[in-house]
Amino acid sequence: MYDVVVVGGGPSGATAAEDLARSGKRVALLDKAGRIKPCGGAIPPRLIADFAIPDSQLVARIGTARMISPTHRAVDIPIENGFVGMIDREHFDEFLRVRAAKAGAERITGTFQEILRGDTTAVLYRDRASGETRSLPTRLVIGADGARSNVARGEVPGGDKIPYVIAYHEIIKSPGKTATYDPMRCDVVYDGTISPDFYGWVFPHGEQASVGMGTGVDGVDLKKATAALRRASGLEECETIRREGAPIPLKPLDRWDNGRDVVLAGDAAGVVAPSSGEGIYYAMVGGRVAATAAAATLASGRASDLKLARKLFMKEHKTVFRVLRTMQDAYYKSDERRERFVSLCHDIDVQRLTFEAYMNKKLVRARPMAHLRIGVKNLAHLMRLVPPTYG
Known part of the structure; x- marks a missing residue:
């Protein structure tokens, strides 16, 4: 028993x-x-601390996240005072x-x-x-x-x-640093041609990388979308090690x-x-x-x-x-909304609070004025009072 x-x-x-x-x-x-x-394989510092994960399990420590819009404009977000751990x-x-x-x-x-x-x-x-x-x-x-x-x-x-989305990715052999791929950077691609309702990703895993996407829309060709993402990321010719798919709630x-x-x-x-x-x-x-x-x-x-x-x-x-559910409902509906979302990610308040929340797994309450500024900018984008902008 x-x-x-x-x-x-x-x-x-x-x-x-x-x-x-x-x-x-x-x-x-x-x-x-x-x-x-x-799985993209990203884990925050809080997980490493709370569950006593040894350094030997980390295949990479990521210092930058790149958000890529439907028009292929990119916003690089440095991860201040921390990192994103990558595991296989x-x-x-x-x-x-x-x-x-x-x-x-x-x-x-x-x-x-x-x-x-x-x-x-x-x-x-x-x-x-x-x-x-x-x-x-x-x-x-x-x-x-x-x-x-x-x-x-x-x-x-x-x-x-x-409810769930279907996630699919391909584990490939890393090419090392190129003009379009950086083994110290995670790329998140908000593009309706890759995923009409979620996103695509390129996440380094040391000597390997995970390239994939997710969607809840029936009829999307997951392998075709991932092939397009690999072409756009300059990873088309990299050796494919394995392919995997599964539902993600x-x-x-x-x-x-x-x-x-x-x-x-x-x-x-x-x-x-x-x-x-x-x-x-x-x-x-x-x-x-x-x-x-x-x-x-x-x-x-x-x-x-x-x-x-x-x-x-x-x-x-x-x-x-x-909060994350509200964000997804607000910005993942169309490429026009996704364009605005990536534009909003250029804001320094958004960058700092996002990654502090990611690393610590709680909303940061120590900066009330930053929250207020983000709220105003968020409404301005959703109401189309400002154009998408990039630095």
């Missing part, structure tokens, strides 16, 4: 499994293995799983099938090595199995209706538990930031609060304590998610 079975071995599930194992719980970490999620999900996720196992979690390789209930709750899975269906009896289940979570779909009301579910013995975490709960699509930090926080809620339920015997996961997460991050 396990105390908790964690379904899914990405950053969220591995974090939950490690936290619970370190607290003395008997934990099984069920992961189907062999899958690498498409192929190695980073496995590092987290290994760390969870060292903490005491039992790693099991297989594919989740369903949750059965009789005298006890049991997770059924198909063992990867034998192909046999096996059972993991448990008191609680954490569903951390991605945006199209089978655990969420079968157990949590609304778990089958989560963009709205937290209204409910994360089934009121009995299941709680969701990470993409399964919808905790990817709107506008930016950032997910690794929020996934790991989601895993941590799910572990906290599970531990509280095991201690108290009250299934209602599973609600702590969503409460704890939203207490700290709800405002940031709301």
Whole structure:
């Protein structure tokens, strides 16, 4: 009998499994293995500090972000007093799983099938090595199995209706610094020919780079759009190492538990930031609060304590998610709006507050006049009272 079975071995599930194992719980970490999620691979300094990520996991430290508009005008934003850490999900996720196992979690390789209930709750899975269906009896289940979570779909009301974009990227061999590519700079491309409702990206990964895009619009040819992005970035001839695609959720579910013995975490709960699509930090926080809620339920015997996961997460991050959702709704509707958004990014107040918020994962309240100036400029752009401008 396990105390908790964690379904899914990405950053969220591995974090939950490690936290619970370190607290003395008997934990099984069920992961189907062999899958690498498409991801730009950016992590903020706060994640590195909060989750004790060693420097060996960083393949690059980025000092500049370049925003590129539909008319190909660029705004370079220096990352003052910090950096964006870059990781490779192929190695980073496995590092987290290994760390969870060292903490005491039992790693099991297989594919989740369903949750059965009789005298006890049991997770059924198909063992990867034998192909046999096996059972993991448990008191609680954490569903951390991605945006199209089978655990969420079968157990949590609304778990089958989560909105998402489809992300696709190609990992390529880095050409080194060129006229159009800088291994110390992340490029974010707001261009309707690449993505009609989201953005494209070129993110360095040391000796490699991630080039991709996301969209929620049906019928968009993801590979064709990524090929166009590679041409525009001078990366068309670079060796392609691998190609990956997956859904990325963009709205937290209204409910994360089934009121009995299941709680969701990470993409399964919808905790990817709107506008930016950032997910690794929020996934790991989601895993941590799910572990906290599970531990509280095991201690108290009250299934209602599973609600702590969503409460704890939203207490700290709800405002940031709301602001980012408003930004996406306001500026991602058309190329004309995207042009104005990139123009607004040229403002020094926007630059400083954006990256302070990114690095610290909270809205910066120490500069009220800067917030006021940004609000006025934002309204001016949305009402077309000023033309898009660039320095």
